[in-house]
Amino acid sequence: MAAVNVWDYERLAEQKLDANAHAYFAGGAGDEVTLRDNLAAFERRKLRPRVLVDVSSVSTATTILGTDVALPILIAPLALQRMAHPDGELATARAAAAAGTIMCLSTAATARPAEVAAAAPGAPRWFQVYVLADRSETEDLIEEAVANEFSALILTVDTPFLGRRERDIRIDFQVPEHLTVSGDIFGGRFDTGLSWRDLEWLGGYGLPVVVKGILTAEDARLACEHGAAGVVVSNHGGRQLDGVSSSLDALEEVVEAVDGRAEVLLDGGVRRGTDVLKALALGARAVLVGRAMVWGLAVAGEEGVLDVLRLLQQEVELALGLLGCASPADVSRAHVQ
Ligand SMILES: Cc1cc2nc3c(=O)[nH]c(=O)nc-3n(C[C@H](O)[C@H](O)[C@H](O)COP(=O)(O)O)c2cc1C
Numbered sequence: 229m230a231a232v233n234v235w236d237y238e239r240l241a242e243q244k245l246d247a248n249a250h251a252y253f254a255g256g257a258g259d260e261v262t263l264r265d266n267l268a269a270f271e272r273r274k275l276r277p278r279v280l281v282d283v284s285s286v287s288t289a290t291t292i293l294g295t296d297v298a299l300p301i302l303i304a305p306l307a308l309q310r311m312a313h314p315d316g317e318l319a320t321a322r323a324a325a326a327a328g329t330i331m332c333l334s335t336a337a338t339a340r341p342a343e344v345a346a347a348a349p350g351a352p353r354w355f356q357v358y359v360l361a362d363r364s365e366t367e368d369l370i371e372e373a374v375a376n377e378f379s380a381l382i383l384t385v386d387t388p389f390l391g392r393r394e395r396d397i398r399i400d401f402q403v404p405e406h407l408t409v410s411g412d413i414f415g416g417r418f419d420t421g422l423s424w425r426d427l428e429w430l431g432g433y434g435l436p437v438v439v440k441g442i443l444t445a446e447d448a449r450l451a452c453e454h455g456a457a458g459v460v461v462s463n464h465g466g467r468q469l470d471g472v473s474s475s476l477d478a479l480e481e482v483v484e485a486v487d488g489r490a491e492v493l494l495d496g497g498v499r500r501g502t503d504v505l506k507a508l509a510l511g512a513r514a515v516l517v518g519r520a521m522v523w524g525l526a527v528a529g530e531e532g533v534l535d536v537l538r539l540l541q542q543e544v545e546l547a548l549g550l551l552g553c554a555s556p557a558d559v560s561r562a563h564v565q
Contacts, residue, residue, distance in 0.1 A: 233543075234499045237523035237536055241312075245526050249311045251399045253522050256466035257391035262474065263466025266497030269474035273506045274565045278552035286549045288541055290556045292514050293380060293436055293457055293491060295352045298328030299541040300504060300556045303533075304465075304495050304516035305356030305382065305440075307336035310407050312526040318347040320525060323533035325351035327541070332356050332382055332516065335369060335411035345376035354380040354438070358387060359419040359426065360411055366419075369411055374433055381430055382460070386441030387413075388420045391468040427454040438493070441468075443478045445485035458491040465496055465518050476507060483511030501543025508556055509564035 231237045242250055256263030288299045303324050310316030317331075317339040324331035325348035333344050335358040344353065355373035360366045370381065390413070395401075403414055430437050436457035441464060442448050451459050461479050463472050472478075475496035483492050494507045495516035507515050517540070524536035544556075553559050 231527070231535070231539075233539060234520045234523065234536060237520070237527055237532065241523035241526035245312065247399055248401055248404075249526075251395040252308065252393075252401050253312065253519065253526075255393045255395035256470065257393055257468055258470030260466060260470065262463050262470050262472050265474040266463070266466055266476070267499065269476035270497055270500070270503040270506055273476065273510075275502065275505065275509070275547075275551060276563050276565060277550060278563070281552035281554070283549040283552065283554055285554060286545055287555045288544050288548065290514060292330060292493075293438075295330060295379065296328075297330060297352075297514070299537070299544060300508060300514035301498070301537065301540055301544070302329055302493070302514055302516045303331040303521050304518035305332040305334035305384070306518050306522055307334045307413070308338055308403065308407065308409065309522065309525060310338035311404060312522050313529045313532075315529050316525075317344050319530035320521065320533050321348040321351065321353065323524075323530045323537060324348070324353075326530075326534050327537035329537065330354060333373070333378070335360075335366070336413045337410050338407050340410055341369065341373040341376050341378060345378075353378050354382050356382045356384060356440070357430065358384055358411060358413055359422050360413070361417045361419050363419065365411060370430075370433055374435065378435070380436045380438055380457070381433060382438040382440050383427070383430055384440045384464075385422075386462070386464050386468045388418055388422065390414075390416055391464070391470070393467060424450055424454050427451075427456065431455050442482055443472055443475075445481045448482040448485040452486055452489040456490050458493060459486060460516065461492060461494045461512070462516075463496055476510065479507065479510045479512060501540055501545075501547045504540070504544050505547050505551060505553075505559055506564050508559040509561060511561070514556075
Protein backbone atom coordinates (compact mmCIF):
# COMPACT_ATOMS: atom_id res chain seq x y z
CA MET A 229 0.00 0.00 0.00
CA ALA A 230 1.35 3.41 -0.94
CA ALA A 231 0.71 5.94 1.80
CA VAL A 232 -1.44 8.84 0.65
CA ASN A 233 -1.77 10.58 4.02
CA VAL A 234 -0.41 10.64 7.57
CA TRP A 235 -2.97 8.07 8.79
CA ASP A 236 -1.57 5.57 6.27
CA TYR A 237 1.93 6.21 7.61
CA GLU A 238 0.65 5.66 11.14
CA ARG A 239 -0.74 2.23 10.22
CA LEU A 240 2.37 1.20 8.29
CA ALA A 241 4.61 2.33 11.16
CA GLU A 242 2.62 0.25 13.63
CA GLN A 243 3.25 -2.82 11.45
CA LYS A 244 6.94 -2.04 11.15
CA LEU A 245 7.92 -1.05 14.70
CA ASP A 246 8.44 -3.54 17.49
CA ALA A 247 5.99 -3.34 20.40
CA ASN A 248 8.49 -1.57 22.68
CA ALA A 249 9.14 1.25 20.22
CA HIS A 250 5.52 1.56 19.16
CA ALA A 251 4.30 1.92 22.75
CA TYR A 252 6.82 4.69 23.33
CA PHE A 253 6.05 6.68 20.18
CA ALA A 254 2.26 6.30 20.21
CA GLY A 255 1.39 6.49 23.88
CA GLY A 256 0.15 9.28 26.09
CA ALA A 257 -0.20 9.82 29.82
CA GLY A 258 -2.90 8.39 32.08
CA ASP A 259 -6.19 7.71 30.32
CA GLU A 260 -4.92 9.44 27.17
CA VAL A 261 -7.83 11.89 27.31
CA THR A 262 -5.61 14.78 26.23
CA LEU A 263 -3.93 12.65 23.57
CA ARG A 264 -7.34 11.97 22.00
CA ASP A 265 -8.60 15.50 22.53
CA ASN A 266 -5.65 16.96 20.60
CA LEU A 267 -7.12 15.21 17.55
CA ALA A 268 -10.79 15.77 18.40
CA ALA A 269 -10.27 19.51 18.84
CA PHE A 270 -9.31 19.81 15.18
CA GLU A 271 -12.49 17.95 14.19
CA ARG A 272 -14.66 20.25 16.32
CA ARG A 273 -13.46 23.42 14.60
CA LYS A 274 -15.01 24.22 11.22
CA LEU A 275 -13.34 26.25 8.52
CA ARG A 276 -15.14 29.25 6.96
CA PRO A 277 -14.05 29.40 3.31
CA ARG A 278 -14.30 32.57 1.27
CA VAL A 279 -14.99 32.30 -2.43
CA LEU A 280 -14.14 34.23 -5.58
CA VAL A 281 -10.78 35.19 -4.18
CA ASP A 282 -7.92 35.14 -6.69
CA VAL A 283 -6.02 31.95 -5.88
CA SER A 284 -4.22 31.64 -9.21
CA SER A 285 -0.96 31.60 -7.29
CA VAL A 286 -0.87 29.98 -3.84
CA SER A 287 2.27 29.75 -1.72
CA THR A 288 2.77 27.84 1.53
CA ALA A 289 5.94 29.77 2.40
CA THR A 290 6.30 31.86 5.55
CA THR A 291 8.94 32.94 8.05
CA ILE A 292 9.54 31.73 11.60
CA LEU A 293 11.64 34.01 13.82
CA GLY A 294 12.92 35.59 10.62
CA THR A 295 13.89 32.30 8.97
CA ASP A 296 12.31 31.50 5.62
CA VAL A 297 10.49 28.18 5.55
CA ALA A 298 8.72 26.59 2.60
CA LEU A 299 5.73 25.53 4.69
CA PRO A 300 4.24 26.54 8.07
CA ILE A 301 5.25 23.20 9.59
CA LEU A 302 8.36 22.50 11.67
CA ILE A 303 9.70 19.21 12.98
CA ALA A 304 8.97 18.87 16.71
CA PRO A 305 11.73 17.71 19.04
CA LEU A 306 11.24 13.99 19.50
CA ALA A 307 13.52 11.72 21.50
CA LEU A 308 15.13 8.44 20.45
CA GLN A 309 14.70 8.64 16.69
CA ARG A 310 17.15 5.79 16.03
CA MET A 311 14.57 3.57 17.71
CA ALA A 312 12.30 4.36 14.73
CA HIS A 313 14.96 3.96 12.03
CA PRO A 314 18.72 3.29 12.09
CA ASP A 315 19.44 6.71 10.54
CA GLY A 316 17.36 8.42 13.23
CA GLU A 317 17.80 12.18 13.64
CA LEU A 318 20.23 12.35 10.70
CA ALA A 319 17.49 11.19 8.34
CA THR A 320 15.05 13.67 9.86
CA ALA A 321 17.56 16.51 9.50
CA ARG A 322 18.13 15.73 5.82
CA ALA A 323 14.40 15.47 5.13
CA ALA A 324 13.68 18.77 6.89
CA ALA A 325 16.42 20.43 4.84
CA ALA A 326 15.04 18.97 1.61
CA ALA A 327 11.52 20.13 2.48
CA GLY A 328 12.77 23.60 3.39
CA THR A 329 11.88 23.67 7.05
CA ILE A 330 13.34 23.76 10.55
CA MET A 331 14.11 20.67 12.60
CA CYS A 332 14.17 20.82 16.39
CA LEU A 333 16.72 18.39 17.83
CA SER A 334 15.79 16.87 21.20
CA THR A 335 18.07 16.85 24.22
CA ALA A 336 17.20 13.15 24.39
CA ALA A 337 18.33 12.51 20.83
CA THR A 338 20.31 9.57 19.57
CA ALA A 339 22.59 11.87 17.55
CA ARG A 340 24.73 14.72 18.86
CA PRO A 341 24.15 18.31 17.71
CA ALA A 342 27.44 18.20 15.73
CA GLU A 343 26.38 15.05 13.85
CA VAL A 344 23.01 16.53 12.94
CA ALA A 345 24.68 19.72 11.72
CA ALA A 346 27.06 17.67 9.56
CA ALA A 347 24.18 15.63 8.11
CA ALA A 348 22.40 18.73 6.78
CA PRO A 349 24.91 21.55 6.48
CA GLY A 350 23.42 25.01 6.18
CA ALA A 351 19.90 23.88 7.08
CA PRO A 352 18.04 25.80 9.79
CA ARG A 353 17.74 23.94 13.10
CA TRP A 354 16.80 24.60 16.70
CA PHE A 355 18.03 22.81 19.79
CA GLN A 356 15.48 21.63 22.36
CA VAL A 357 16.61 22.03 25.95
CA TYR A 358 15.64 19.87 28.87
CA VAL A 359 17.44 21.21 31.91
CA LEU A 360 18.93 18.16 33.60
CA ALA A 361 19.73 17.92 37.30
CA ASP A 362 23.38 18.04 36.30
CA ARG A 363 23.37 21.51 34.73
CA SER A 364 26.83 21.04 33.22
CA GLU A 365 25.53 18.19 31.04
CA THR A 366 22.88 20.56 29.65
CA GLU A 367 25.43 23.33 29.19
CA ASP A 368 27.73 21.02 27.21
CA LEU A 369 24.90 20.16 24.83
CA ILE A 370 23.85 23.79 24.40
CA GLU A 371 27.44 24.82 23.73
CA GLU A 372 27.75 22.12 21.09
CA ALA A 373 24.51 23.34 19.49
CA VAL A 374 25.66 26.97 19.51
CA ALA A 375 29.02 26.00 18.01
CA ASN A 376 27.19 24.11 15.25
CA GLU A 377 24.95 26.98 14.17
CA PHE A 378 21.68 25.98 15.73
CA SER A 379 19.69 29.20 15.51
CA ALA A 380 17.32 29.03 18.50
CA LEU A 381 16.95 27.26 21.84
CA ILE A 382 13.55 25.75 22.53
CA LEU A 383 13.08 25.16 26.24
CA THR A 384 10.54 22.50 27.17
CA VAL A 385 8.78 23.59 30.36
CA ASP A 386 6.10 20.94 30.85
CA THR A 387 8.45 18.20 32.01
CA PRO A 388 9.85 18.55 35.54
CA PHE A 389 8.97 14.84 35.74
CA LEU A 390 8.11 12.41 32.95
CA GLY A 391 4.37 11.78 32.64
CA ARG A 392 3.00 8.38 33.60
CA ARG A 393 2.68 6.58 30.28
CA GLU A 394 0.90 3.34 30.96
CA ARG A 395 1.60 1.74 27.58
CA ASP A 396 5.30 2.00 28.49
CA ILE A 397 4.70 0.63 31.98
CA ARG A 398 2.73 -2.38 30.72
CA ILE A 399 5.41 -3.32 28.21
CA ASP A 400 8.29 -2.44 30.56
CA PHE A 401 9.63 0.03 28.01
CA GLN A 402 13.43 0.12 27.77
CA VAL A 403 15.74 2.26 25.68
CA PRO A 404 17.41 -0.32 23.41
CA GLU A 405 20.90 -1.07 24.70
CA HIS A 406 22.69 -0.28 21.44
CA LEU A 407 21.46 3.36 21.49
CA THR A 408 23.30 6.26 23.11
CA VAL A 409 21.15 9.16 24.27
CA SER A 410 22.75 12.65 24.32
CA GLY A 411 20.95 13.87 27.44
CA ASP A 412 19.64 10.87 29.32
CA ILE A 413 16.20 11.83 30.64
CA PHE A 414 14.98 8.31 31.24
CA GLY A 415 16.34 8.10 34.74
CA GLY A 416 14.07 11.08 35.51
CA ARG A 417 17.00 13.37 36.22
CA PHE A 418 15.38 16.74 35.45
CA ASP A 419 16.11 19.95 37.32
CA THR A 420 12.79 20.13 39.17
CA GLY A 421 13.69 23.52 40.61
CA LEU A 422 13.71 25.22 37.21
CA SER A 423 11.91 28.58 37.24
CA TRP A 424 11.28 31.67 35.11
CA ARG A 425 14.62 33.15 36.23
CA ASP A 426 16.37 30.39 34.29
CA LEU A 427 15.03 31.83 31.05
CA GLU A 428 17.51 34.65 31.52
CA TRP A 429 20.34 32.13 31.97
CA LEU A 430 19.31 30.50 28.70
CA GLY A 431 19.11 33.89 26.97
CA GLY A 432 22.79 34.34 27.87
CA TYR A 433 23.75 32.06 24.98
CA GLY A 434 22.74 34.83 22.59
CA LEU A 435 20.13 32.82 20.67
CA PRO A 436 16.38 33.45 20.64
CA VAL A 437 14.59 31.38 23.28
CA VAL A 438 11.31 29.65 22.49
CA VAL A 439 9.29 28.31 25.43
CA LYS A 440 7.53 25.02 24.64
CA GLY A 441 4.66 23.72 26.71
CA ILE A 442 2.51 26.79 27.43
CA LEU A 443 -1.23 26.27 27.94
CA THR A 444 -2.39 29.39 29.81
CA ALA A 445 -2.55 33.14 29.31
CA GLU A 446 -0.76 33.62 32.64
CA ASP A 447 2.31 31.66 31.57
CA ALA A 448 2.24 33.17 28.10
CA ARG A 449 2.54 36.64 29.68
CA LEU A 450 5.38 35.50 31.94
CA ALA A 451 7.23 34.00 28.98
CA CYS A 452 7.02 37.35 27.16
CA GLU A 453 8.10 39.27 30.26
CA HIS A 454 11.13 36.99 30.55
CA GLY A 455 12.21 37.65 26.99
CA ALA A 456 10.89 34.66 25.04
CA ALA A 457 11.01 35.20 21.28
CA GLY A 458 8.40 32.51 20.80
CA VAL A 459 6.07 30.18 22.67
CA VAL A 460 4.78 26.78 21.68
CA VAL A 461 1.25 25.99 22.79
CA SER A 462 1.72 22.32 23.59
CA ASN A 463 0.75 19.55 25.98
CA HIS A 464 3.67 17.42 24.82
CA GLY A 465 1.43 15.34 22.57
CA GLY A 466 -0.68 14.27 25.56
CA ARG A 467 2.30 12.64 27.25
CA GLN A 468 2.63 14.78 30.37
CA LEU A 469 -0.35 15.97 32.46
CA ASP A 470 -3.43 14.10 31.29
CA GLY A 471 -6.66 16.10 31.53
CA VAL A 472 -5.28 19.39 30.27
CA SER A 473 -6.83 21.21 27.35
CA SER A 474 -6.08 20.21 23.80
CA SER A 475 -3.46 22.45 22.25
CA LEU A 476 -5.93 23.90 19.77
CA ASP A 477 -8.40 24.85 22.51
CA ALA A 478 -5.64 26.61 24.48
CA LEU A 479 -4.31 28.51 21.48
CA GLU A 480 -6.59 31.54 21.44
CA GLU A 481 -6.04 32.57 25.05
CA VAL A 482 -2.29 32.35 24.56
CA VAL A 483 -2.41 34.37 21.35
CA GLU A 484 -4.42 37.09 23.10
CA ALA A 485 -2.06 37.20 26.09
CA VAL A 486 1.06 37.32 23.93
CA ASP A 487 -0.49 40.16 21.95
CA GLY A 488 2.18 40.20 19.24
CA ARG A 489 5.17 40.28 21.61
CA ALA A 490 6.38 36.81 20.51
CA GLU A 491 5.61 34.31 17.79
CA VAL A 492 3.08 31.67 18.79
CA LEU A 493 3.49 28.12 17.52
CA LEU A 494 1.34 25.07 18.26
CA ASP A 495 1.85 21.34 18.36
CA GLY A 496 -0.28 18.33 19.25
CA GLY A 497 -2.54 16.34 16.98
CA VAL A 498 -1.57 17.85 13.63
CA ARG A 499 -2.23 15.18 11.00
CA ARG A 500 -3.77 17.15 8.10
CA GLY A 501 -3.19 20.30 6.11
CA THR A 502 -6.60 21.51 7.27
CA ASP A 503 -5.41 21.14 10.90
CA VAL A 504 -2.56 23.51 10.08
CA LEU A 505 -4.98 26.09 8.67
CA LYS A 506 -7.23 25.90 11.75
CA ALA A 507 -4.20 26.62 13.94
CA LEU A 508 -3.14 29.51 11.71
CA ALA A 509 -6.66 30.96 11.79
CA LEU A 510 -6.61 30.89 15.60
CA GLY A 511 -3.36 32.85 15.62
CA ALA A 512 -0.46 30.39 15.32
CA ARG A 513 2.36 31.38 13.01
CA ALA A 514 3.17 27.72 12.31
CA VAL A 515 2.79 24.26 13.79
CA LEU A 516 5.17 21.47 14.71
CA VAL A 517 4.63 17.80 13.94
CA GLY A 518 5.87 15.00 16.20
CA ARG A 519 4.17 11.70 15.56
CA ALA A 520 3.36 12.45 11.90
CA MET A 521 7.09 12.83 11.32
CA VAL A 522 8.14 9.76 13.28
CA TRP A 523 5.67 7.50 11.44
CA GLY A 524 7.32 8.55 8.18
CA LEU A 525 10.74 7.94 9.70
CA ALA A 526 9.77 4.47 10.88
CA VAL A 527 8.34 3.47 7.50
CA ALA A 528 11.04 4.79 5.17
CA GLY A 529 13.73 6.82 6.93
CA GLU A 530 14.66 10.10 5.25
CA GLU A 531 12.35 9.42 2.29
CA GLY A 532 9.45 8.73 4.63
CA VAL A 533 9.87 11.96 6.59
CA LEU A 534 10.22 13.91 3.36
CA ASP A 535 7.10 12.27 1.94
CA VAL A 536 5.11 13.13 5.07
CA LEU A 537 6.25 16.75 4.83
CA ARG A 538 5.44 16.88 1.11
CA LEU A 539 1.99 15.36 1.62
CA LEU A 540 1.24 17.86 4.38
CA GLN A 541 2.54 20.71 2.24
CA GLN A 542 0.31 19.67 -0.66
CA GLU A 543 -2.66 19.47 1.70
CA VAL A 544 -1.88 22.94 3.08
CA GLU A 545 -1.54 24.35 -0.43
CA LEU A 546 -4.83 22.89 -1.63
CA ALA A 547 -6.67 23.87 1.55
CA LEU A 548 -5.33 27.44 1.30
CA GLY A 549 -6.69 27.71 -2.23
CA LEU A 550 -10.07 26.24 -1.27
CA LEU A 551 -10.26 28.50 1.80
CA GLY A 552 -9.68 31.55 -0.40
CA CYS A 553 -6.17 32.38 0.82
CA ALA A 554 -3.10 32.87 -1.36
CA SER A 555 -0.64 32.37 1.49
CA PRO A 556 -0.45 31.56 5.22
CA ALA A 557 -0.42 35.30 5.93
CA ASP A 558 -3.92 35.60 4.45
CA VAL A 559 -5.47 33.16 6.93
CA SER A 560 -7.39 35.17 9.51
CA ARG A 561 -9.57 34.60 12.56
CA ALA A 562 -12.61 34.81 10.31
CA HIS A 563 -11.52 31.66 8.47
CA VAL A 564 -12.52 29.40 11.37
CA GLN A 565 -15.66 29.22 13.49
C1 LIG B 1 7.71 9.77 21.13
C2 LIG B 1 7.77 11.21 21.50
C3 LIG B 1 8.93 11.74 22.04
C4 LIG B 1 9.01 13.08 22.37
N1 LIG B 1 10.18 13.60 22.84
C5 LIG B 1 10.25 14.92 23.14
C6 LIG B 1 11.47 15.49 23.57
O1 LIG B 1 12.48 14.83 23.66
N2 LIG B 1 11.47 16.81 23.86
C7 LIG B 1 10.35 17.60 23.74
O2 LIG B 1 10.39 18.78 24.03
N3 LIG B 1 9.19 17.07 23.32
C8 LIG B 1 9.12 15.76 23.01
N4 LIG B 1 7.95 15.25 22.55
C9 LIG B 1 6.78 16.14 22.32
C10 LIG B 1 6.81 16.69 20.90
O3 LIG B 1 7.84 17.64 20.76
C11 LIG B 1 5.48 17.36 20.54
O4 LIG B 1 5.12 18.27 21.56
C12 LIG B 1 4.35 16.37 20.31
O5 LIG B 1 4.82 15.20 19.70
C13 LIG B 1 3.26 16.99 19.47
O6 LIG B 1 2.18 16.14 19.30
P1 LIG B 1 1.99 15.18 18.02
O7 LIG B 1 2.86 13.99 18.27
O8 LIG B 1 0.54 14.88 18.05
O9 LIG B 1 2.42 15.95 16.81
C14 LIG B 1 7.87 13.90 22.20
C15 LIG B 1 6.70 13.36 21.65
C16 LIG B 1 6.63 12.05 21.31
C17 LIG B 1 5.37 11.50 20.69
